[in-house]
Amino acid sequence: MFNKPTDLTWEEINHPHFNEFNLNQWIIEDNMTDEEKKSEPEFSVIGGYLKTIGYKEAWASFWKDTDEENRQKFLDLPNFDQEIFKEITGIDVEAKDEEMTLEQVCKELGRDVKIIKK
Numbered sequence: 001m002f003n004k005p006t007d008l009t010w011e012e013i014n015h016p017h018f019n020e021f022n023l024n025q026w027i028i029e030d031n032m033t034d035e036e037k038k039s040e041p042e043f044s045v046i047g048g049y050l051k052t053i054g055y056k057e058a059w060a061s062f063w064k065d066t067d068e069e070n071r072q073k074f075l076d077l078p079n080f081d082q083e084i085f086k087e088i089t090g091i092d093v094e095a096k097d098e099e100m101t102l103e104q105v106c107k108e109l110g111r112d113v114k115i116i117k118k
Helices: 034-039 055-065 068-075 082-089 102-109 113-117
Strands: 024-028 048-052
Touching: 055 082
Parallel strands: none
Antiparallel strands: 024 048
């Protein structure tokens, strides 16, 4: 695990769950932006649309939504390596939870803040 051998069997590892990990999210009509409504014209018929998000964006959402116990299970995996984990997920496990500005969030997600503010 994490590019190193382990003597533990699959059954001996306390595996984290991925219940909150989703690459697709249903966005109800009330939460859609004007831009989303333009690009998803069927929204009014079905009451929203299915939004597909990027892999690392899904990880960021998952990490935020999962509980501390589940986060700890990741950190307790054999040979856990925070650099490899960050490379795979984009999650910096040492980062402090702090509020971010809209500009910072957009930068992290690779979005143009000017489009988001419209």
